[in-house]
Amino acid sequence: MNGLQPIKFYQTGTFTVGNRLLAPEERSVQANMQRTNSLNSGHRACQGCGEALGARYAIDAAMNATNRQLIAANATGCLEVFSTPYPETSWQIPWIHSLFGNTASVATGMAAALKVKGRDKVRVVAQGGDGGTTDIGFGCLSGMFERNDDVLYICYDNGGYMNTGVQRSSATPPAARTATTMAVGDEPGNAFGQGKFVPALAMAHEIPYVATATVADLRDLEYKVTRAMGIRGARYIQILVPCPLGWGTPSSDTIRMARLAKETGVFPVFEAEHGEVTTVLKIRKRLPVEEYLKPQKRYAHLFGKQPRVDTIARIQALADKNIRKYKLLEEGIL
Amino acid sequence: MMDKPFAITLNPGSSLTNHTGTWRTMRPVYVDRLPPCNATCPAGENIQGWLLHAESGEYEKAWRSLVQNNPLPAIMGRACYHPCEGACNRNRLDEAVGINSVERFLGDEAIKHGWKFDAPAKASGKRVLVIGAGPAGLTAAYHLQRLGHQSVIFEAAGHAGGMMRYGIPKYRLPRDIIDAEVQRILDLGVELRLNTKVANLAEAMKEGFDAAFLGVGAHIAKRAYIPAGDADKVLDAVSVLRGMEGESAPLLGRRVVVYGGGNTAIDVARTAKRLGAEESIIVYRRTREKMPAHDFEVEDALKEGVSIKWLSTITEAGLSDTGGDIMVEKMALDANGFPQPTGEYERIEADSLVLALGQDTDLSLLDNVPGLVTANGIVQVDASMMTGHPGVFAGGDMAGNDRTVTVAVGHGKKAARAIDAWLRGERHEPEPKHELATFERLNTWYYSDAPKTVRPVLDIIRRQSTFEEVLGGLDESNALFEARRCLSCGNCFECDNCYGVCPDNAVIKLGPGKRFQFNYDYCKGCGVCATECPCGAIAVVAEDI
Numbered sequence: 001m002n003g004l005q006p007i008k009f010y011q012t013g014t015f016t017v018g019n020r021l022l023a024p025e026e027r028s029v030q031a032n033m034q035r036t037n038s039l040n041s042g043h044r045a046c047q048g049c050g051e052a053l054g055a056r057y058a059i060d061a062a063m064n065a066t067n068r069q070l071i072a073a074n075a076t077g078c079l080e081v082f083s084t085p086y087p088e089t090s091w092q093i094p095w096i097h098s099l100f101g102n103t104a105s106v107a108t109g110m111a112a113a114l115k116v117k118g119r120d121k122v123r124v125v126a127q128g129g130d131g132g133t134t135d136i137g138f139g140c141l142s143g144m145f146e147r148n149d150d151v152l153y154i155c156y157d158n159g160g161y162m163n164t165g166v167q168r169s170s171a172t173p174p175a176a177r178t179a180t181t182m183a184v185g186d187e188p189g190n191a192f193g194q195g196k197f198v199p200a201l202a203m204a205h206e207i208p209y210v211a212t213a214t215v216a217d218l219r220d221l222e223y224k225v226t227r228a229m230g231i232r233g234a235r236y237i238q239i240l241v242p243c244p245l246g247w248g249t250p251s252s253d254t255i256r257m258a259r260l261a262k263e264t265g266v267f268p269v270f271e272a273e274h275g276e277v278t279t280v281l282k283i284r285k286r287l288p289v290e291e292y293l294k295p296q297k298r299y300a301h302l303f304g305k306q307p308r309v310d311t312i313a314r315i316q317a318l319a320d321k322n323i324r325k326y327k328l329l330e331e332g333i334l
Numbered sequence: 335m336m337d338k339p340f341a342i343t344l345n346p347g348s349s350l351t352n353h354t355g356t357w358r359t360m361r362p363v364y365v366d367r368l369p370p371c372n373a374t375c376p377a378g379e380n381i382q383g384w385l386l387h388a389e390s391g392e393y394e395k396a397w398r399s400l401v402q403n404n405p406l407p408a409i410m411g412r413a414c415y416h417p418c419e420g421a422c423n424r425n426r427l428d429e430a431v432g433i434n435s436v437e438r439f440l441g442d443e444a445i446k447h448g449w450k451f452d453a454p455a456k457a458s459g460k461r462v463l464v465i466g467a468g469p470a471g472l473t474a475a476y477h478l479q480r481l482g483h484q485s486v487i488f489e490a491a492g493h494a495g496g497m498m499r500y501g502i503p504k505y506r507l508p509r510d511i512i513d514a515e516v517q518r519i520l521d522l523g524v525e526l527r528l529n530t531k532v533a534n535l536a537e538a539m540k541e542g543f544d545a546a547f548l549g550v551g552a553h554i555a556k557r558a559y560i561p562a563g564d565a566d567k568v569l570d571a572v573s574v575l576r577g578m579e580g581e582s583a584p585l586l587g588r589r590v591v592v593y594g595g596g597n598t599a600i601d602v603a604r605t606a607k608r609l610g611a612e613e614s615i616i617v618y619r620r621t622r623e624k625m626p627a628h629d630f631e632v633e634d635a636l637k638e639g640v641s642i643k644w645l646s647t648i649t650e651a652g653l654s655d656t657g658g659d660i661m662v663e664k665m666a667l668d669a670n671g672f673p674q675p676t677g678e679y680e681r682i683e684a685d686s687l688v689l690a691l692g693q694d695t696d697l698s699l700l701d702n703v704p705g706l707v708t709a710n711g712i713v714q715v716d717a718s719m720m721t722g723h724p725g726v727f728a729g730g731d732m733a734g735n736d737r738t739v740t741v742a743v744g745h746g747k748k749a750a751r752a753i754d755a756w757l758r759g760e761r762h763e764p765e766p767k768h769e770l771a772t773f774e775r776l777n778t779w780y781y782s783d784a785p786k787t788v789r790p791v792l793d794i795i796r797r798q799s800t801f802e803e804v805l806g807g808l809d810e811s812n813a814l815f816e817a818r819r820c821l822s823c824g825n826c827f828e829c830d831n832c833y834g835v836c837p838d839n840a841v842i843k844l845g846p847g848k849r850f851q852f853n854y855d856y857c858k859g860c861g862v863c864a865t866e867c868p869c870g871a872i873a874v875v876a877e878d879i
């Protein structure tokens with residue numbers, strides 16, 4: 001607006017999925033009428049499933065980035081169950097179902113086979129939920145990282161084992177109620193000080209590329225998948241995918257919840273190369289964590305007749321720590 | 335069966351056989367809602383409609399869409415008080431979209447490039463008499479001509495424009511702009527007879543007209559009784575502003591007092607400044623909040639050095655030897671907010687006093703028109719702008735109390751459509767309006783932050799002494815920027831959000847300009863599309879189960 005530069009303003013910029021004012025090559029993969037629809041209609045995911053959405057976003061972007069030369073290995077979990085009830089499949093890509101815990105190894109094997117056969121144009125993606133990734137499959141995943149196998153591993157993080165009835169995983173956030181962390185006792189819900197943040201563990205392996213994303217920032221997600229497919233070696237992306245069933249949120253609010261997770265600092269969105277954070281997606285309009293917690297039934301016990309301000313304060317402290325650690329605010333705002 | 339791999343008994347199938355649409359209890363539907371700008375526009379412009387074309391830089395298309403409703407965009411881009419901007423939902427984000435300035439830009443582009451109106455429909459053989467070449471008459475004639483009816487305008491003055499020429503000062507509306515937009519209307523085949531005052535409507539109709547539209551305006555200044563020693567020094571706003579169009583400017587003197595609180599009072603006070611008055615004082619009996627003049631006009635006047643005496647009435651004029659001094663009584667608001675005299679007086683030196691107390695219509699031409707009703711000096715019309723006399727329609731200042739160019743343009747359009755229907759022996763039924771697109775229906779997360787591009791304002795000193803236009807125009811990149819600030823409230827602008835955010839691929843993208851369609855075979859009714867639609871163009875309704 002200083003009169004020296006041509007004014008570039010596109011109404012919604014890159015916040016919306018598409019934008020008719022942008023040149024076609026500047027639009028998202030999802031805006032394309034010819035997108036792969038890797039995960040097609042007719043799948044049995046719940047209404048408003050964040051994982052179904054996140055998987056299509058990510059795999060469509062990977063298909064686009066690899067000129068549709070892609071194979072996916074898929075851990076057992078919601079994504080596998082709802083997409084491939086025998087003999088149907090929603091996948092429109094070469095896709096293999098592994099065991100719950102070994103999908104990183106299956107992908108490693110495929111990458112090795114492709115290498116032996118000299119088919120270096122064909123790329124491999126492994127995908128699973130947070131249970132299959134952070135708990136059951138973590139040994140295989142860590143091995144894939146340390147060997148720097150040429151696989152992009154995508155973890156769809158909804159914070160629990162949702163299709164078996166919402167049990168706790170090591171990605172379940174503190175204070176959240178699950179079937180195995182009931183809202184009872186002095187400190188109801190999942191305990192503080194437990195669990196793990198696998199993106200940080202992946203960074204500790206110093207693999208070439210680690211990133212986090214949410215289904216609320218499509219352009220960022222597509223950028224990261226595309227970026228990852230441009231790199232050889234082990235790569236890891238963790239995508240926050242709200243679960244209306246497990247979180248107890250209206251099916252229409254899936255993207256809104258992911259946005260709130262990012263805007264409150266509960267879920268830091270960043271990318272890292274060889275163990276160092278390189279860029280972060282800044283918070284656009286900072287909000288207190290209550291905004292994120294209150295709509296979710298899994299936190300309902302914090303907002304009863306006697307609101308658990310102490311617990312909310314602890315969650316706020318974790319969000320503030322993320323904001324400090326990953327520098328999620330513009331300089332000087334905090 | 336034998337050719338299948340080990341342990342495989344069924345052919346691979348696609349999940350497309352599984353119609354998940356049967357799960358649905360709620361159904362998303364695309365809707366169009368009425369944006370507040372359109373809902374507020376007295377001229378009934380489809381503002382959002384033409385902004386959509388302007389956003390993609392298609393200015394001629396935008397202009398053509400604009401002139402579907404209003405043939406005077408360059409004039410309106412200057413003279414309109416833009417209630418649309420007051421209603422704009424973007425006010426709640428940062429600032430309203432500068433609709434008026436984009437309209438002006440489009441109007442100026444049209445003049446610059448010589449764009450012409452689309453050719454009229456096939457001639458109907460009908461002739462319509464239009465009395466008065468002000469905004470109402472010109473607009474009515476334009477629409478009638480485009481609908482195929484020969485319009486003939488009778489204008490009493492020597493130039494077309496009505497109050498746009500004889501009431502709005504040049505610094506707000508340059509005369510070459512009026513000339514250009516009038517000429518474009520005449521180029522459609524509209525006949526204009528200047529210096530033709532209609533004394534008797536019935537007589538004029540005898541020439542062979544099938545219908546008549548009256549838009550004579552309100553040119554007679556209202557007077558208030560003020561004891562005055564020298565009546566020569568008491569002028570009225572209408573003649574002062576009209577005089578500005580004549581050979582010699584009115585002589586107002588060094589100290590000018592204007593009595594009144596409307597936009598006309600402001601126009602006169604600012605005009606007086608430009609004519610060289612050292613002091614230009616507006617005397618108004620109520621407070622600034624109660625002043626009918628628009629706030630930005632008041633602001634501009636104050637910046638130019640006009641001073642305003644609030645809560646004051648003039649009790650006597652013509653007190654000094656030179657004949658101009660006036661006596662002012664202070665007023666105080668009572669419990670009901672009405673000004674009451676206080677008995678406190680003040681004498682103000684003045685060379686002239688200009689009364690700007692409103693205007694009346696000269697209704698003499700309507701004597702002996704059977705059925706036609708007037709009340710308080712205003713011609714009574716029905717919803718289709720028809721007077722009590724069948725086939726005689728009226729609009730503009732003579733047919734209402736809301737007297738602006740924009741209202742007149744709206745009247746002209748409404749009347750023209752009604753006349754067209756009437757000539758065919760039908761009644762014009764306007765389409766039912768959509769539900770209002772309120773701010774609450776928007777998901778404003780998706781809009782980029784972008785403050786309003788403010789039109790360059792003429793340097794204060796320069797504008798005090800000249801009649802150059804005060805507000806400058808936007809240049810191309812500014813206008814584009816401004817147009818793109820539109821939120822497209824209530825109407826799809828093809829952002830692809832619904833197409834992208836559906837977890838079930840149940841939205842079909844139909845391609846540019848064709849919008850989207852739900853695939854109800856697979857839509858589970860989760861409602862994510864409706865939540866994430868930036869402009870609120872998706873409604874969720876219950877399924878009949």
